[in-house]
Amino acid sequence: MSYPFFKLLIAFVIGIVIATFFKVQSVFIYGVLSSSLCLLAITIFFKGWSKPFKWLGSLSVIALFVSLGFWRVQQEQFLPENHYVNQGSIGSEAVIELELYEQLASNQFNDRYYARVRNVNTTQSTGNVLVLFKTTDSLEFTLGHKLWVYDDINLPSNARNPGDFNYAKYLEGINVHGQIYIDKNKILKQELPKSSDLSFFIKVRKRLETALYSSEMSKQPIAMIEALLLGQRKHLDKEITISFRKAGVIHILALSGLHVGIILLIIEFLTRPLQRWNSYGAYLQTIVILIVLWSFALMTGMSPSIMRAVTMFSFVAIGMTLSRRTNTYFSLMLSAIVLLLINPRLIFNVGFQLSYAAVFAIVTLQPLFKSLWFPRNRVLRFLFSIFTVTLAAQIGVAPISLFYFHQFPLGFLIGNMVLLPALPMFLAASVLMMGLLVVCGNAFKLDVLLNFILEWVIDFIHKVGSWDFLLIEHVYLKLWQVILLYFILYGTALFVSPVLSRSKKERLIPIKPNNFLHLSLFSVLLCLVISTISTLTKDSKVLILHQAAGSAISVYNNHRAQVFTDFYKMTENRDSITWNRLRWIEPHRERKVLRDSLHYDLKINDLEIVIIKEDGFYRKTYNQPIVLLTQSARVNLERLINEVRPTLIIADGSNYRSNFITWESTCLKYNIPFINTYEEGAVELSY
Numbered sequence: 011m012s013y014p015f016f017k018l019l020i021a022f023v024i025g026i027v028i029a030t031f032f033k034v035q036s037v038f039i040y041g042v043l044s045s046s047l048c049l050l051a052i053t054i055f056f057k058g059w060s061k062p063f064k065w066l067g068s069l070s071v072i073a074l075f076v077s078l079g080f081w082r083v084q085q086e087q088f089l090p091e092n093h094y095v096n097q098g099s100i101g102s103e104a105v106i107e108l109e110l111y112e113q114l115a116s117n118q119f120n121d122r123y124y125a126r127v128r129n130v131n132t133t134q135s136t137g138n139v140l141v142l143f144k145t146t147d148s149l150e151f152t153l154g155h156k157l158w159v160y161d162d163i164n165l166p167s168n169a170r171n172p173g174d175f176n177y178a179k180y181l182e183g184i185n186v187h188g189q190i191y192i193d194k195n196k197i198l199k200q201e202l203p204k205s206s207d208l209s210f211f212i213k214v215r216k217r218l219e220t221a222l223y224s225s226e227m228s229k230q231p232i233a234m235i236e237a238l239l240l241g242q243r244k245h246l247d248k249e250i251t252i253s254f255r256k257a258g259v260i261h262i263l264a265l266s267g268l269h270v271g272i273i274l275l276i277i278e279f280l281t282r283p284l285q286r287w288n289s290y291g292a293y294l295q296t297i298v299i300l301i302v303l304w305s306f307a308l309m310t311g312m313s314p315s316i317m318r319a320v321t322m323f324s325f326v327a328i329g330m331t332l333s334r335r336t337n338t339y340f341s342l343m344l345s346a347i348v349l350l351l352i353n354p355r356l357i358f359n360v361g362f363q364l365s366y367a368a369v370f371a372i373v374t375l376q377p378l379f380k381s382l383w384f385p386r387n388r389v390l391r392f393l394f395s396i397f398t399v400t401l402a403a404q405i406g407v408a409p410i411s412l413f414y415f416h417q418f419p420l421g422f423l424i425g426n427m428v429l430l431p432a433l434p435m436f437l438a439a440s441v442l443m444m445g446l447l448v449v450c451g452n453a454f455k456l457d458v459l460l461n462f463i464l465e466w467v468i469d470f471i472h473k474v475g476s477w478d479f480l481l482i483e484h485v486y487l488k489l490w491q492v493i494l495l496y497f498i499l500y501g502t503a504l505f506v507s508p509v510l511s512r513s514k515k516e517r518l519i520p521i522k523p524n525n526f527l528h529l530s531l532f533s534v535l536l537c538l539v540i541s542t543i544s545t546l547t548k549d550s551k552v553l554i555l556h557q558a559a560g561s562a563i564s565v566y567n568n569h570r571a572q573v574f575t576d577f578y579k580m581t582e583n584r585d586s587i588t589w590n591r592l593r594w595i596e597p598h599r600e601r602k603v604l605r606d607s608l609h610y611d612l613k614i615n616d617l618e619i620v621i622i623k624e625d626g627f628y629r630k631t632y633n634q635p636i637v638l639l640t641q642s643a644r645v646n647l648e649r650l651i652n653e654v655r656p657t658l659i660i661a662d663g664s665n666y667r668s669n670f671i672t673w674e675s676t677c678l679k680y681n682i683p684f685i686n687t688y689e690e691g692a693v694e695l696s697y
Contacts, residue, residue, distance in 0.1 A: 325341035
């Protein structure tokens with residue numbers, strides 16, 4: 011392993027994380043930068059004089075990369091003057107010009123895109139936003155589509171209940187600072203990208219799409235080829251996406267490092283004759299590979315995920331040319347450093363984390379698994395290689411997947427063992443078919459064959475995805491658990507690596523514990539200690555939860571939680587979805603949870619909560635309770651204050667926002683604390 015570059019990457023990441031969560035002064039950043047550079051220059055000058063200078067040199071390089079992390083985050087934190095956030099555009103309706111640049115997977119309610127803001131009213135502007143259209147509006151757009159809308163940009167929501175995903179923080183990490191919900195009637199004007207504005211590669215993609223739809227293939231197989239080769243998932247049926255996700259093979263559909271890696275291997279195989287051409291043949295081969303990879307990225311729309319993958323494998327391709335023993339690790343570390351130098355926020359991007367976790371696990375763990383068995387039969391050897399690659403990748407991404415998605419598909423081995431061996435041949439056949447359609451206008455029944463294969467694949471994955479017993483759900487990890495799991499995983503792997511490199515007889519000879527084993531065992535001990543402390547220190551709380559179109563209060567102690575709900579405006583389906591989400595918020599995860607109806611009052615020991623609903627009903631006999639306003643209650647708040655003398659007034663997410671200004675001013679007049687869960691999130695009370 012290329013430890014020096016690994017240490018530099020870790021130092022750079024530490025600098026980025028510290029500067030993101032703590033304010034680091036410019037004086038300190040430039041002081042550390044200049045000091046580390048001076049120390050590095052001194053140690054280079056006195057190189058070889060003594061051991062302390064070597065240690066000082068290593069320390070100065072580490073400090074340099076930590077301070078580089080500080081500096082890059084500081085540069086990214088300053089938004090330009092013409093950014094829509096600095097122009098006061100948040101929350102104000104205006105005529106906004108948008109250009110769509112990336113399409114996301116649709117959810118149950120919305121079709122989602124990322125867009126660049128070009129103008130706000132008549133003022134030139136910049137910045138990225140998340141754009142959401144109702145799925146019921148059935149609107150279709152292409153990348154590069156320009157829209158003029160009369161609407162307002164809003165800030166994305168933070169985590170309003172404990173354990174909720176902090177979407178605002180995630181979007182900020184990818185340089186998106188606002189979101190806009192666009193109804194069909196809010197679109198004033200739209201403009202398709204002109205053919206003259208399209209790059210050569212986008213025109214090629216459009217031509218290939220047209221050829222695909224002229225084939226004899228049915229709708230969903232065409233949509234799969236679009237997703238696999240052209241990076242377009244807009245026509246893919248949602249049920250297919252869900253089935254692939256449950257089967258643990260969603261990476262097949264998401265154009266990413268897997269596809270780029272396969273393309274790299276195919277092009278490397280096809281260009282091998284160049285190596286024998288002359289002494290510069292290997293370099294010429296690398297240039298051809300890089301041209302093909304970046305042309306592919308341009309043709310698929312240069313989405314952030316494909317750019318990351320192509321950048322990573324560009325360094326891998328260069329490393330292959332250098333033919334160094336450590337080139338793979340070196341290429342991985344160097345590509346990560348380059349990408350983070352360009353955009354330090356990538357470290358918080360889920361796709362970036364999953365990509366590098368998977369590739370690093372394959373490079374580190376797969377050789378260990380492969381050394382356990384060497385089949386003499388070529389077919390068995392190939393299948394076992396696929397098995398070990400799949401297993402290593404899934405182990406590598408498992409902690410991150412559980413942290414973000416809280417589920418793990420055990421069917422990944424079945425799906426990957428069937429699909430991965432055939433994927434290179436399938437991609438090559440799809441490219442050949444599209445080439446024949448473009449050049450000859452006829453695929454010579456290759457499209458019929460591919461259509462049959464893809465329909466079988468869809469049915470097979472749907473079957474695997476329907477086996478619910480293979481899907482582990484509701485597994486929640488904390489960040490410290492994820493970090494310690496990786497310490498345990500790689501500490502153990504690097505400890506046993508020298509053992510597995512021996513012959514079968516020598517493997518029985520024990521080896522001395524090293525630092526990797528110590529790290530792994532210490533991480534296990536730390537996991538047990540922290541888990542025990544957190545179990546013993548559980549306390550009893552009342553939580554007023556934030557919930558749109560409904561109200562919920564959670565009362566929990568050491569072992570159980572009782573949740574009182576009133577989802578008065580929800581359909582049965584939405585009620586079920588909402589309850590499933592609230593059931594698994596952080597305070598409920600390690601407790602038995604019961605559900606009950608929320609009435610007009612709630613008394614827990616000495617804590618008394620009065621719930622004012624839409625009808626405004628309350629009894630005058632309460633004495634200094636906490637008041638919860640719900641359902642845009644029709645109540646005279648001044649009279650209520652005088653009659654029951656509340657100590658605190660809370661308004662939850664079931665109210666219209668227009669009520670909050672009036673209620674807050676009334677509370678201010680009577681000097682009573684007022685909390686709005688839209689702004690403050692869930693309210694925690696002790697009892």
